[in-house]
């Protein structure tokens with residue numbers, strides 16, 4: 001499982017928005033802790049991100065095997 | 066695809082080895098594993114987060130949605146303005162009526178591009194934590210000469226103790242009788258801890274560079290740039 005805390009800088013105020021990649025892929029929007037903005041993955045990129053994360057998991061599995 | 070080689074740690078438990086090799090062997094194995102991970106990270110970045118464009122690489126972009134509440138000021142009800150002569154500005158009297166369109170908050174969604182590598186958890190491709198516990202039975206102690214020079218450049222010869230031992234089973238020692246007491250005293254408990262290494266500086270710089278480019282630039286600034 002990939003569980004590492006990550007941040008995207010808010011495009012409005014540059015504050016780090018903590019997000020979880022699994023939830024991001026499920027369509028969850030993450031709110032900026034400083035302003036009222038929230039960011040989420042656009043539906044058209046969902047497939048690409050899912051494929052990349054699958055590949056990352058596969059590489060991880062192969063390395064730690 | 067990253068080529069992965071499995072590094073197996075197979076110490077010879079029956080043979081007495083010097084204590085330094087016994088402790089350093091697993092650490093060397095961890096270090097080698099970290100190298101494999103770092104190579105894996107780099108290959109992964111180049112293969113899945115960038116696309117080749119001529120001689121260079123360009124990042125693969127994903128679309129993100131930014132949602133922000135915006136206050137819609139509404140529309141004020143205005144009294145009918147009497148037609149005036151051309152070129153004369155009509156005078157509008159103060160209005161004390163309810164607004165025609167009330168003030169409201171609307172959610173505005175904007176799309177922006179983000180390099181894929183900024184959301185990929187690359188740091189999950191590292192050796193997380195290594196804890197190695199074993200008991201060691203000291204079989205012999207040898208002393209070896211150690212030569213060195215001190216601050217004033219004088220040659221010093223002293224002797225260093227070198228311990229030799231075997232990895233012993235760490236089964237429970239609770240039922241040991243007094244005959245075995247001497248054996249217990251020969252045992253050394255070894256506990257090795259190695260924690261996560263941060264991402265390589267190069268990978269961090271690339272991610273940081275692309276992450277910083279997310280910050281939107283207000284259009285006024287763009288105008289200033291053109292004016293100057």
Ligand SMILES: [Zn+2]
Pocket residue numbers: 010011012013014015032033034035036037
């Ligand atoms: Zn913000």
